[in-house]
Every structure is written in C-alpha cells, then in structure tokens.
Amino acid sequence: MSLKENLTEAFKELIVKVATGIPEDVYEYINKAYETEENPLAKAQFEAILKDMKLACMRTKPICQDTGTPYLFLEVGDDFPLKSGIIDTFKEALRYVTKKMGILRPNAVDPIYAKNSGDNTGRFIPWVHTDLVPGNELKVNLMFKGGGSEAPSTLVMSPPLKGWKTLKETIIKTVANAGPLPCPPLIVGIAVAAGADMALTLAKRAVLRPIGKRHPDPKVARMEEELLNALNKLEVGPHGFGGRFSVLDVKFEYAYRHPATFAIGVITSCWATRRGSMTVKPDGSYLITSKHLVHEGDNCVVR
Amino acid sequence: MCCEVIEMSEPKIYRLKTPLSNDDIEKLRVGNIVYITGTIVTARDEAHEKILETLEEGKNLPINLNGLALYHCGPVARKRPDGSWEIVAAGPTTSMRMESVEAEFIEKTGVKMIIGKGGMGDNTTEAMKRFKAVYAVFTGGAGALAAEAIKKVKDVYWLEDLGIPEAMWVFEVENFGPLIVTIDTTGKNYYKERMEEVMKRAEKIVKELEKKPFPF
Numbered sequence: 001m002s003l004k005e006n007l008t009e010a011f012k013e014l015i016v017k018v019a020t021g022i023p024e025d026v027y028e029y030i031n032k033a034y035e036t037e038e039n040p041l042a043k044a045q046f047e048a049i050l051k052d053m054k055l056a057c058m059r060t061k062p063i064c065q066d067t068g069t070p071y072l073f074l075e076v077g078d079d080f081p082l083k084s085g086i087i088d089t090f091k092e093a094l095r096y097v098t099k100k101m102g103i104l105r106p107n108a109v110d111p112i113y114a115k116n117s118g119d120n121t122g123r124f125i126p127w128v129h130t131d132l133v134p135g136n137e138l139k140v141n142l143m144f145k146g147g148g149s150e151a152p153s154t155l156v157m158s159p160p161l162k163g164w165k166t167l168k169e170t171i172i173k174t175v176a177n178a179g180p181l182p183c184p185p186l187i188v189g190i191a192v193a194a195g196a197d198m199a200l201t202l203a204k205r206a207v208l209r210p211i212g213k214r215h216p217d218p219k220v221a222r223m224e225e226e227l228l229n230a231l232n233k234l235e236v237g238p239h240g241f242g243g244r245f246s247v248l249d250v251k252f253e254y255a256y257r258h259p260a261t262f263a264i265g266v267i268t269s270c271w272a273t274r275r276g277s278m279t280v281k282p283d284g285s286y287l288i289t290s291k292h293l294v295h296e297g298d299n300c301v302v303r
Numbered sequence: 304m305c306c307e308v309i310e311m312s313e314p315k316i317y318r319l320k321t322p323l324s325n326d327d328i329e330k331l332r333v334g335n336i337v338y339i340t341g342t343i344v345t346a347r348d349e350a351h352e353k354i355l356e357t358l359e360e361g362k363n364l365p366i367n368l369n370g371l372a373l374y375h376c377g378p379v380a381r382k383r384p385d386g387s388w389e390i391v392a393a394g395p396t397t398s399m400r401m402e403s404v405e406a407e408f409i410e411k412t413g414v415k416m417i418i419g420k421g422g423m424g425d426n427t428t429e430a431m432k433r434f435k436a437v438y439a440v441f442t443g444g445a446g447a448l449a450a451e452a453i454k455k456v457k458d459v460y461w462l463e464d465l466g467i468p469e470a471m472w473v474f475e476v477e478n479f480g481p482l483i484v485t486i487d488t489t490g491k492n493y494y495k496e497r498m499e500e501v502m503k504r505a506e507k508i509v510k511e512l513e514k515k516p517f518p519f
Contacts, residue, residue, distance in 0.1 A: 040312075062392045167517070235501065
C-alpha cells in the first residue's frame, strides 16, 4: 500500500477509536468519582456515564450523539514525505466514517448558505494546528469537541495590572454560570497570552494533556492545583446535581504576553472529552499511542 | 434548605408507562428518578416551530402528543439494509433553547413529560404547574445509553425538510432512563434553586482565591 493509503486507514482507525472509546484517563477518573461520590443523584449520573462508556465500546457506537467538531494538532517532521496530503487524507477518512460507517453525526454547517455538508468537512473544517519539528515522523493529536461544551468558553482581555485577579474570577464564574449545560464534570483549559487567538488556542491545546498530569513548571502546576480545588468547591457536580466533582482537572498553558495585554482564554470540555494520538512513520506504518476503552472478546478493556 | 434534603436522601424511583395520566405526573417531585416505557417523541428547535405552526393553522399533527413524553434530542441514525432505522446514539440536547415556545407547546399538545438536559426557565415551570406536566433530565452526553433503551423507531416525520437531527422521531422505548425530575407540577424548579446556591458559592470562592499570590 502507498503511504496515502496507509495513512487513510490509520486515520479511520484513530477516528473510530476516539469517537467510540473514552480515553484511559477520563475513564479512570470517572470510575474514581463514581466510587467516592456520596450524593445519590450525582452518583446516579456517574453510573449512567459509565454504562454509556461501556455500551459505546461494546457496540462501537459514539459515546455522545454530538460527535463534535474535528480538531487536528499535528507535529510534522521535516522529512515526513506528506504535507498538505495529510489533511486531504484525514478528510477522506472523516467522510468514510461519517457516511459509510454512520458513526459520526454530520456537524459541519455552512453559516452563509445554511447547509450541512453532510460529511463533517467544510471550510476550515477540520480545524488544523501544525507544529514543524525535526525528524521524519508525523505525530497526530485528534480531538472531537462537542458543541454544548464549547458554548461557555470565554475570552477576557484584561488590563495587565489586574490580570491574575481577572483570571481567578473568570475561571470560577465561567464554570459556575455554565452550571449543568456543558455536561460537567469538565476538563477546563486556561491560558494566558499576548493575543486573543493565542490564549484560546493554547487553552484548547491544554485539554490534550491527560488528567492528573501537571504542567512541567512547578509554579504553573501549583496554580492548576489551586484552581482545581477551588472549582470543586462550587459543587456544580455531574449535570448540576452537586457533589465533589465539578471538574476533573484544570490545565494551564501560557505564551509570553505583550506589555500592554493579558489575554485570558478559558475552554470547557465535557466529561465525554474525546481525544487520541498516533505516530506515523514515513512508510505509513503507525501506532496509536493513546489508550482507550476498547472491545475485547465479551469485555471492554483499556488498551 | 429544601435541596440538601433532596440531595442526600435516597431518591424515589418510579417506572411509568405512556400514555401518562395526571395522576402519574402529579405524584412526581423534583429529585425523583423515573424510567419510561412506551412512546416518546423527539423535537428540537425546528420541530417545535413546525408543530406550533401546524396547530396554529388548525391542522392535526401527524401524531397526537397528548399524554406522551417529548424528548429534546437530535439522534445519530442510520438505515439498516432492510430499510428500517437504527438509532446509533440519542442523548439529550440543551432544553433552554426551547424555553421561548415550550409553555405554548405544553398547553396546545398536552405532553405530560419533557425530557432534555440543563433545565428550563420560569415560563415552562409555570405552564407545568398549570397544565400538569414535569421536566426531567437524561444524563447529557450519554448517547449510547439512550440508544440502548430505544427498541424501535415507530415513525419519523418531516425528515426530508428538517434532516436527521431536527426531524420528529417517534421511538418505542423500554425503561428509558434514569430521568431525574427537576421541574414538578407544584412549581418547583430544582436547577434554579441549585444554580443560585452555586453562584453564591462562586462569590465566596473568588474572594478566597484572591488571597492566593498567583503566580506562586
């Protein structure tokens, strides 16, 4: 098979895995929440969520009917033989999984002509971020981001002197105001940067980092922990039913800022955070590097 | 402190069959868990509009909604080789988008239960008290779990015009749930009270956080 054919197959496998198999970290944290939560209504929600994850895995069905907007975060090696072909290949795989397999709901809508493309591709969709890196491999991070959980996402351009004060207030009020709507418990990405777009992009990218894995900078890591503890005191809980788990984690990222700006981006991601990653070699052989809840025999296992 | 009691006591569980009677509905209270067996009908934004337009013109709806449960849902559906429909995933959508028309909808159609996610507002709460209906939430995002309880697609209307997610689907369901009642016929709106409580907590938490010297 040619590299393009191999890559198409790789993308199909990754897309199906991400849409139907909850990532290992999310599965473990929801299990932990279910086991430790004492509020009966919140516990009932976690029980339903765990059943849903297992059914999605057993039946190769989407975890949520909102199969989201596709985001690609690529690291393209200098010597990886494909460049624009990577995106074409991904689109082909996306069309196949949407139209031939019926696993993804068509979610790409033209706002000008009010038409759904029917295959999840469209102008600027998938949304792609590319980093150019040394080497000959391609690294792919794929995220399907739900619409409802994107709605509360916030941008605040703060005066720099008030930056940190504004940041604390923004993240707490964003999660509190959203209440049950974005399907908590959430993963919250937050970023500080020079530009508005930078802050939101970095906040979204931060959601890729697994739950429980702290930022490598100890100062940033400590802020993540403080914000996580503070948010869980809100007692929004799963779908607004209270209890100890309003957020699963907080992920902080930053770029250098401009002396006159302090852009704060907040991205909310639902309990059904769907993301996965793989590495592709120049000959098209690939390895899915993220672990998911997958079907094996009569069971679902994390693999 | 109503809500503390509701949260910590074991929730009451009801198993109901459609058509739902006023007696079925009036015994339900916020915090109760319900499983439904029978017929539920989906409608999102556009189907709501279409249903109300049809009634406005004095015409009959393709299905009588009296006593049934309405589900705010845009499913993922695919056709089997024999032409029948398979519901792949069918979790709830955000109910608040329908708030502006739901009171009229309840009055004119006679639905007894509305299922969605995220809660609804004062107009719907008022209409539910007047016309005896309840609002219950299905776990948001749990699309595969919802699909599992849907045993059959009985009908689908306006598919051509509205497309799969917006069409009006008629599902035969078995033990569809858990549904948690958050608006009952006494005028109680669980989420409204809960979210006021959360906002108060938010003020306090922001003040506590302000004392922390970010970045450390």
